[in-house]
Amino acid sequence: xxxxxxxxxxxxxxxxxVAIFAPWIATHxxxxxxxxxxxxxxxxxxLFGTDSTGRDLFSRVIFGARISLEVGIVVVAVSTVIGTLxxxxxxxxxxxxxxxxxxxxxxxxxxxxxLLLAIAMVAFLGTGLNKLILALCIIGWVGYARxxxxxxxxxxxxxxxxxxxxxxxxxxxxxxxxxxxNSVQPLIVQASLGMAGAVLAEASLSFLGLGVPPPxxxxxxxxxxxxxxxxLQSAPHALIFPGMAIALTVLxxxxxxxxxxxxxxxxxxAR
Amino acid sequence: xxxxxxxxxxxGLRRVAILLLVAWTVVSLVxxxxxxxxxxxxxxxxxxxATPEQFQQFRQKHGLDRPPFFFSFPRDASGERxxxxxxxxxxxxxxxxxxxxxxxxxxxxxDKPVIDLILERYPATIELAIAALLVAVVxxxxxxxxxxxxxxxxxxxxxSVVALIGISLPSFVIGPMLVYxxxxxxxxxxxxxxxxxxDLILPSLTLGAAFSAILTRMVRSSVIExxxxxxxxxARAKGLSENVVIYKHVLKNGLIPVVTILGLQLxxxxxxxxxxxxxxGWPGLGLLLVEDGIGKRDYRVVQGCVLVISMTYIxxxxxxxxxxxxxxxxIRVS
Numbered sequence: 354x355x356x357x358x359x360x361x362x363x364x365x366x367x368x369x370x371v372a373i374f375a376p377w378i379a380t381h382x383x384x385x386x387x388x389x390x391x392x393x394x395x396x397x398x399x400l401f402g403t404d405s406t407g408r409d410l411f412s413r414v415i416f417g418a419r420i421s422l423e424v425g426i427v428v429v430a431v432s433t434v435i436g437t438l439x440x441x442x443x444x445x446x447x448x449x450x451x452x453x454x455x456x457x458x459x460x461x462x463x464x465x466x467x468l469l470l471a472i473a474m475v476a477f478l479g480t481g482l483n484k485l486i487l488a489l490c491i492i493g494w495v496g497y498a499r500x501x502x503x504x505x506x507x508x509x510x511x512x513x514x515x516x517x518x519x520x521x522x523x524x525x526x527x528x529x530x531x532x533x534x535n536s537v538q539p540l541i542v543q544a545s546l547g548m549a550g551a552v553l554a555e556a557s558l559s560f561l562g563l564g565v566p567p568p569x570x571x572x573x574x575x576x577x578x579x580x581x582x583x584x585l586q587s588a589p590h591a592l593i594f595p596g597m598a599i600a601l602t603v604l605x606x607x608x609x610x611x612x613x614x615x616x617x618x619x620x621x622x623a624r
Numbered sequence: 625x626x627x628x629x630x631x632x633x634x635x636g637l638r639r640v641a642i643l644l645l646v647a648w649t650v651v652s653l654v655x656x657x658x659x660x661x662x663x664x665x666x667x668x669x670x671x672x673x674a675t676p677e678q679f680q681q682f683r684q685k686h687g688l689d690r691p692p693f694f695f696s697f698p699r700d701a702s703g704e705r706x707x708x709x710x711x712x713x714x715x716x717x718x719x720x721x722x723x724x725x726x727x728x729x730x731x732x733x734x735d736k737p738v739i740d741l742i743l744e745r746y747p748a749t750i751e752l753a754i755a756a757l758l759v760a761v762v763x764x765x766x767x768x769x770x771x772x773x774x775x776x777x778x779x780x781x782x783x784s785v786v787a788l789i790g791i792s793l794p795s796f797v798i799g800p801m802l803v804y805x806x807x808x809x810x811x812x813x814x815x816x817x818x819x820x821x822x823d824l825i826l827p828s829l830t831l832g833a834a835f836s837a838i839l840t841r842m843v844r845s846s847v848i849e850x851x852x853x854x855x856x857x858x859a860r861a862k863g864l865s866e867n868v869v870i871y872k873h874v875l876k877n878g879l880i881p882v883v884t885i886l887g888l889q890l891x892x893x894x895x896x897x898x899x900x901x902x903x904x905g906w907p908g909l910g911l912l913l914v915e916d917g918i919g920k921r922d923y924r925v926v927q928g929c930v931l932v933i934s935m936t937y938i939x940x941x942x943x944x945x946x947x948x949x950x951x952x953x954x955i956r957v958s
Binding site for chain 2: 357457460461464465466467468469472473474476477478479549553556557560561562563573576577579580582585586589592593596599600601603604607608611
């Protein structure tokens with residue numbers, strides 16, 4: 354396993370621990386405002402300083418990890434399950450379902466900037482964590498479905514599948530116990546990169562004011578609040594810490610995804 | 625030769641069919657999504673205090689008094705839902721009829737034609753996207769070539785890590801940081817707006833940065849792949865200098881897949897432009913969509929912007945595909 358993958362795993366592990374133990378790690382109330390201590394620079398009392406309303410940035414960044422991870426995990430889990438199910442059925446059975454999914458859904462959804470689709474959906478459905486997750490799942494499952502369909506098309510022709518069929522295994526058994534376990538490797542890579550994508554999408558939409566609404570400590574919201582000129586002038590740290598949190602998180606998942614891809618793809622490993 | 629032409633025509637027709645399919649889906653989506661808006665758009669725009677006459681007038685002006693689709697399931701007097709057929713006279717076909725004539729309806733807020741608002745903003749977005757593309761190409765090609773030709777060395781590792789960091793740093797972090805450095809710390813550039821040519825520098829750097837990172841990786845792996853080809857060995861064997869081999873032979877072939885990526889990533893660029901425009905107050909389509917459209921709940925503007933941004937993207941994609949077919953004979957046949 355290469356070094357970057359290891360760094361990625363360490364970053365993600367820390368992130369998970371921070372999210373789980375956020376209430377114990379945070380030093381202040383995330384929502385408590387105090388205008389007499391606004392724009393404070395980092396200190397031992399306020400590790401990351403305070404923002405324009407005197408909230409403790411360290412505690413907010415810590416709790417922000419929860420939002421990012423929640424969105425990432427739910428979106429990736431739901432997208433993976435739906436994508437795997439539909440992709441496997443389309444690849445295995447073919448027929449009208451395959452024509453609908455690979456002929457229409459793949460061509461249309463993948464020919465479309467995902468973020469724009471998410472923005473459009475949130476614009477009409479309204480904002481909020483649940484709607485954000487819904488929008489990201491609707492655009493997210495397609496990539497997994499295409500991946501699994503391709504894998505299933507390949508694996509279903511292998512001899513061991515023919516052997517299982519000859520031994521009298523039914524479609525369900527063949528699909529679940531023979532084809533899928535041999536198709537999921539690239540899915541792990543996709544899921545890891547998907548986590549990076551979902552974290553980024555949540556922060557982007559929240560930054561645009563279309564995701565998690567303001568008082569909550571989403572990293573995207575924090576950056577949006579930190580970027581007006583007076584805050585930038587007096588408290589650039591209000592931008593830097595949540596920005597670093599997003600970048601590190603996305604970097605961590607990208608490192609893992611990249612490393613796994615190289616590990617699983619011998620052609621890439623060789624070079 | 626003839627079968628080659630046949631495949632070319634078939635491939636082209638297939639692209640056009642997909643283009644039409646996507647266009648149909650996008651239009652259907654933007655017309656039908658408006659039905660999902662929680663509450664009544666008329667109330668959202670006019671406010672609760674408006675008189676019934678004002679509501680009526682508003683709905684009539686924007687065609688909202690017409691049936692939403694070919695059929696609906698309205699409640700009857702007893703509160704039960706029933707199926708009702710409206711025929712071709714509905715908002716869905718209204719929107720299509722308008723689009724064919726280049727009419728996207730009137731803004732809910734300003735009563736101006738949406739198409740005019742969009743055409744007013746369109747050049748700014750295209751300007752930004754092209755500038756960002758140039759920034760990305762200028763950064764990515766040298767970096768990718770150096771990384772690819774020094775594969776496995778520390779130069780390659782540094783270039784690759786820089787590229788990954790670039791991908792992971794979202795534009796809404798890079799953008800405000802650039803504002804902090806160049807507009808707040810030193811007053812070299814304006815923090816926002818589009819008045820002077822220099823106002824383009826920060827937005828195009830912001831939008832181009834992430835893109836250049838993706839591109840660097842593409843150029844790198846493309847160069848590595850080409851370096852393993854036989855013609856490179858031939859070129860070296862006949863005594864060409866390494867520079868000629870790389871810049872005249874490898875790069876020429878290696879850039880073909882990069883062109884495709886450029887086109888495919890244009891969508892990422894257009895979607896990213898929405899965020900970049902918001903950061904720098906750049907008066908393009910993205911700002912129109914987010915501030916005038918979504919922010920003021922002007923759904924006609926939202927529909928128009930989503931439609932125009934997606935169609936720009938899809939048409940650019942189709943053109944890229946055709947350029948790719950033209951450049952790479954292998955694709956033309958397969």
